[in-house]
Amino acid sequence: MVKTALQIGSLSLKNPVLAASGTFGFGREMARFQDLSRLGGICSKGLTLHPRAGNPPPRVAETSCGMLNSVGLQNPGLDAFLRDELPFMRQLGCAVIVNVAGHSTDEYCEMCRRLDQTAIDAIELNLSCPNVREGCMLIGSEARQIESLIRQVKLETKKPVWAKLTPNVTSIADMALAAQRGGADAIVLINTLLGMAIDHRTRRPVLGNNTGGLSGPAIKPVALRMVAEVSRLVDLPLIGVGGIMNGQDALEFLVAGASAVEVGTASLIRPAACQDILAEMQALARVDGVDDLAEYRGTLQLWGG
Amino acid sequence: MVKTALQIGSLSLKNPVLAASGTFGFGREMARFQDLSRLGGICSKGLTLHPRAGNPPPRVAETSCGMLNSVGLQNPGLDAFLRDELPFMRQLGCAVIVNVAGHSTDEYCEMCRRLDQTAIDAIELNLSCPNVREGCMLIGSEARQIESLIRQVKLETKKPVWAKLTPNVTSIADMALAAQRGGADAIVLINTLLGMAIDHRTRRPVLGNNTGGLSGPAIKPVALRMVAEVSRLVDLPLIGVGGIMNGQDALEFLVAGASAVEVGTASLIRPAACQDILAEMQALARVDGVDDLAEYRGTLQLWGG
Amino acid sequence: MLPEDPIEHAVTIRSVRRLNSLTAVLVLDAPLIAAAATPGQFVNVTCDQFLRRPIGIMAVQRREGLIELGIRAVGAGTRNLLQKKPGDPLSVLGPLGHGFQLDGLRRVITVGGGSGVFPLFFVQQVCRERGIDALAVCGYRSKNESILRDEYAGLGCQTLFAADAGDLDVAGQAADALAQLLRQLPPVPGTAILTCGPRPMMQAVAELARRNQLPCQVSLEERMACGIGVCLVCACQVKADGKTGYQRCCVDGPVFDAEVVAW
Amino acid sequence: MLPEDPIEHAVTIRSVRRLNSLTAVLVLDAPLIAAAATPGQFVNVTCDQFLRRPIGIMAVQRREGLIELGIRAVGAGTRNLLQKKPGDPLSVLGPLGHGFQLDGLRRVITVGGGSGVFPLFFVQQVCRERGIDALAVCGYRSKNESILRDEYAGLGCQTLFAADAGDLDVAGQAADALAQLLRQLPPVPGTAILTCGPRPMMQAVAELARRNQLPCQVSLEERMACGIGVCLVCACQVKADGKTGYQRCCVDGPVFDAEVVAW
Ligand SMILES: Cc1cc2nc3c(=O)[nH]c(=O)nc-3n(C[C@H](O)[C@H](O)[C@H](O)COP(=O)(O)OP(=O)(O)OC[C@H]3O[C@@H](n4cnc5c(N)ncnc54)[C@H](O)[C@@H]3O)c2cc1C
Ligand SMILES: Cc1cc2nc3c(=O)[nH]c(=O)nc-3n(C[C@H](O)[C@H](O)[C@H](O)COP(=O)(O)OP(=O)(O)OC[C@H]3O[C@@H](n4cnc5c(N)ncnc54)[C@H](O)[C@@H]3O)c2cc1C
Ligand SMILES: Cc1cc2nc3c(=O)[nH]c(=O)nc-3n(C[C@H](O)[C@H](O)[C@H](O)COP(=O)(O)O)c2cc1C
Numbered sequence A, B: 001m002v003k004t005a006l007q008i009g010s011l012s013l014k015n016p017v018l019a020a021s022g023t024f025g026f027g028r029e030m031a032r033f034q035d036l037s038r039l040g041g042i043c044s045k046g047l048t049l050h051p052r053a054g055n056p057p058p059r060v061a062e063t064s065c066g067m068l069n070s071v072g073l074q075n076p077g078l079d080a081f082l083r084d085e086l087p088f089m090r091q092l093g094c095a096v097i098v099n100v101a102g103h104s105t106d107e108y109c110e111m112c113r114r115l116d117q118t119a120i121d122a123i124e125l126n127l128s129c130p131n132v133r134e135g136c137m138l139i140g141s142e143a144r145q146i147e148s149l150i151r152q153v154k155l156e157t158k159k160p161v162w163a164k165l166t167p168n169v170t171s172i173a174d175m176a177l178a179a180q181r182g183g184a185d186a187i188v189l190i191n192t193l194l195g196m197a198i199d200h201r202t203r204r205p206v207l208g209n210n211t212g213g214l215s216g217p218a219i220k221p222v223a224l225r226m227v228a229e230v231s232r233l234v235d236l237p238l239i240g241v242g243g244i245m246n247g248q249d250a251l252e253f254l255v256a257g258a259s260a261v262e263v264g265t266a267s268l269i270r271p272a273a274c275q276d277i278l279a280e281m282q283a284l285a286r287v288d289g290v291d292d293l294a295e296y297r298g299t300l301q302l303w304g305g
Numbered sequence C, D: 001m002l003p004e005d006p007i008e009h010a011v012t013i014r015s016v017r018r019l020n021s022l023t024a025v026l027v028l029d030a031p032l033i034a035a036a037a038t039p040g041q042f043v044n045v046t047c048d049q050f051l052r053r054p055i056g057i058m059a060v061q062r063r064e065g066l067i068e069l070g071i072r073a074v075g076a077g078t079r080n081l082l083q084k085k086p087g088d089p090l091s092v093l094g095p096l097g098h099g100f101q102l103d104g105l106r107r108v109i110t111v112g113g114g115s116g117v118f119p120l121f122f123v124q125q126v127c128r129e130r131g132i133d134a135l136a137v138c139g140y141r142s143k144n145e146s147i148l149r150d151e152y153a154g155l156g157c158q159t160l161f162a163a164d165a166g167d168l169d170v171a172g173q174a175a176d177a178l179a180q181l182l183r184q185l186p187p188v189p190g191t192a193i194l195t196c197g198p199r200p201m202m203q204a205v206a207e208l209a210r211r212n213q214l215p216c217q218v219s220l221e222e223r224m225a226c227g228i229g230v231c232l233v234c235a236c237q238v239k240a241d242g243k244t245g246y247q248r249c250c251v252d253g254p255v256f257d258a259e260v261v262a263w
């Protein structure tokens, strides 16, 4: 058997395949498709302090090798999550990562304070949702705000804090360095690229929110580049996400420098994608004569470097 | 017949379909595939003051619905272009736009000064090539540098100056506004997204230059969003580029606010793409009951706006 | 926790029945879906595009383990499906969603338009099996574009076909035909109206039902990705506890009580 | 200025000849290409991936208007091509590139390895037509993995098959076999070595040719996009005027004089 266990800072994971936020609900519906105890972990749908209705439909547009979504953080709010969903997630037997989105530093802090006393494994700070007006991507586009937010959040909780960054910036390296300075325990790269789809006949955006976040294999080259770029500058564990559809994609992210990966859109097309991807990674490792997936991590050798 | 003629500032174009820089050479090889006099215009391969050898191979990697290139501005230099290529291009019967890339403001200025006295129709300032170390994308990622570069270049030439911007920025609107302040005559959106492809077995980037520029349908949603965003803030004519593969794609860019489009990667797959796309635009316009392609321009109606 | 019965099925196309240039019925070998499906449920099928496409189940042949999908060309995905040939593979997720509620009903009137006539055919099939009295109203542009008329008639239910062009039973739209039917039909307790089709049609049908004090179930269409409830892109506006909010068309629907739909 | 003869052809697959689990020969109805192609030229074909794939022309049947392409599975694109069936459509750009130069040659030795044995077959075919004395050296891993041996032999040329596994004429690589051949072969003016295959093999062959003072032409492989000279992604390092620079593999090559290649 190829070894799969790894550490993200103080957190031990069975294996490097996590379900990405927003594409797995709270795991409930997915239990029909795979044995969730075999996953590395599940990132919850993005949560806000108060319930959010989300954006007007349509919320999805198909694009070439990808999709745009404009869900806009529809979620039941932190209280309902803690009451109705966390107990279920907790007994799945895999790590539970809570994706947290706030309007303001105060809201992020408040949520982290309340999560500190719960049985979750890590907090993923969503600094990158492109589908809401306040917080999130606005904070995530400015190095100084990233740094100060994380610093404050870290005062509220002992849980590992992962910073999930947006690719819609001039320098992802600057954002990642800011997250490191702020005290993040890991960096998650990347959230969706901001995009638009247009119906030329109706002269209308396809999405009710006009713009949306682009995900899927279309964005994999951008995500890989960002992981590789950040990996050479930052000492934190990285979690790679963006367009991972199969085991080979996942290994590319490990080679680029990621300790683990998150699988998003793939789960929407093949609900058992996470489990399949893990199996494919192990099969490829056997072919490569590698007996621990961690051996791939950060092995990228640049040309002329 | 559906009308196709348009103006980009003072420049009259037969129709809104231009060949994008770097995907059409100087037109020579493409003459076998279509009647070039029927195109709106051709943007030359990116030129530098002195000849450039370009980057080490491999220079291309296929990605999902797209490709990465790392050509790195291989070109014969301005003198050789003026001597060997321009006379040929000039007699093709379509507009000739020269794509200009420099290391420094001085180089951009020098090139524009020398192009001023030639028979070209417009200068496309390449502020966006991701495959060279100096100039280009570095300048194009800072609003102040964009503004000052264009202002200085405009002192050197009476030719229309188009600013071709990079999408690898936090705010494309800020870059476009800077180009407008600097005195650009039009804005071209977008150049390629910076990406990477990795071979997990060799643990090497596929491209000899490590990173490359992502083009093709994968990036269309990003390009459309940027055109729509800039169109609402800037008064200049826009030229849309990024993933246009057919007439419908092209019309979407017009609806988003572009006056014309450039077709890049599509020409590498179907050499006659430009001509086909123009024909498809006209056919769709007939279906829509539109008798002038210009009627599509900027008709996008946002939801809830 | 172990996975339940898998609902992702690698199936093969048994046959393709062309109805006209824009529509066809695909018959798939899918015994598990055939065994489990109820009317109004749908499947999410691959179609050589990036995402799957939600398609209502039009009929099941339980003994043979077959399901039938009626497909109408809209864009690239449905056009690809119409090109499929016997023997071609498809990946099918299903049966999905919350279908029509037939329990306790004594008479069912289905009102379909556009591709809505496909899933409602399954309702008629089950009504016949269960001995529920059933009537079918179908609306088309014209006789020429009409589909499934013989199949509906073949089920033995009373049918009423409307065509805008005026060349079928009733001149006008499906809702006009329903109005006419309701005027003539002796009231029977336990009657319900089940509708599927273009939104304006369903809204008109729901309004007629309300005026006639008949319960009405509508099958909503929203763009989907997962079809299984995890991505929240298929939000449709529904009233609950006096407040309007979003529910997931794919798992909370696609069939809703007309009274809760926020039109 | 009007377009010349179009070189983008919508063609149909006439037949598929499977050679082993990893290779096959596709025969295409492409009369214009068959009429114009010379050995060493290639076509750029669609393969259900984003970009086309460059494939050397393996043979032409001019009278029938057919061309043959030998395909070896490497990745997704070539695997898709190996799945094709008679009647399937392909878009083919070609003939492209600068092929082997046979004019003035009196004896040709082709040295192929890997998928290089495919395009060199066309060289042999033309040598036979033109009455040029020709010898073929082909290298394989093992007899089991060897391909086209009967076809080469069927052309009547002298053949020498090498296998690393030692179960063919020569134990070792194609270059070893060439060395052995050159030791035995009486020198004839106008002899040239034409090679195609993995780069290390071609480099060894070129070195042998140099030592034997024989001219050598090599067919380089570079990743391509357009195949027609406009995108500059297929740069290969070549010496010209004493300086090394990039030339386009697709139009300046793929065949170059071994002396100018910067190995
Ligand atoms: C529950 C349900 C049941 C359905 N049953 C049937 C059926 O039995 N027969 C049938 O022919 N069609 C049915 N449809 C509609 C069918 O799903 C759409 O026509 C189809 O998705 C269009 O895809 P396309 O690629 O052809 O069109 P495109 O417009 O090219 O599709 C692009 C995107 O838009 C989405 N989309 C476009 N139109 C619709 C629509 N009306 N509803 C939802 N998403 C849409 C697609 O899913 C895709 O993501 C049903 C839809 C739903 C939600
Ligand atoms: C002039 C020329 C002639 C050729 N003739 C033949 C032939 O007759 N028969 C045959 O089987 N193969 C031939 N090849 C090689 C063939 O083009 C590659 O094996 C093929 O492109 C691999 O594509 P893939 O999708 O299977 O592999 P992948 O590795 O999945 O392809 C991914 C990308 O890499 C490129 N690529 C991968 N390997 C190569 C390579 N060795 N050379 C160039 N590009 C590559 C592909 O074009 C594609 O863009 C030739 C190549 C060239 C340049
Ligand atoms: C429908 C949908 C909803 C998403 N919701 C969230 C979210 O709530 N929080 C978050 O951090 N990311 C969210 N994402 C982003 C994904 O977690 C992931 O970062 C992105 O989709 C790229 O990965 P992929 O290409 O594998 O999907 C969402 C993505 C999709 C497609």
Ligand SMILES: Cc1cc2nc3c(=O)[nH]c(=O)nc-3n(C[C@H](O)[C@H](O)[C@H](O)COP(=O)(O)O)c2cc1C
Pocket: B020, B021, B022, B023, B045, B046, B047, B069, B071, B073, B099, B126, B129, B164, B190, B191, B192, B214, B215, B216, B217, B219, B241, B242, B243, B244, B262, B263, B264, B265, B266, D231, D232, D233
């Ligand atoms: C091979 C290649 C070379 C390119 N060279 C240049 C260049 O020299 N100058 C430039 O401004 N853009 C260059 N581009 C970018 C294109 O002009 C275009 O902006 C980009 O590819 C997006 O459009 P597309 O998706 O239609 O290709 C190049 C693109 C490709 C694929």
Ligand code: FES
Pocket: C223, C224, C225, C226, C227, C228, C229, C230, C231, C232, C233, C234, C248, C249, C250, C251
């Ligand atoms: S389509 Fe994903 S939740 Fe309904």
Ligand code: FES
Pocket: D223, D224, D225, D226, D227, D228, D229, D230, D231, D232, D233, D234, D248, D249, D250, D251
């Ligand atoms: S492949 Fe485009 S120039 Fe050679």
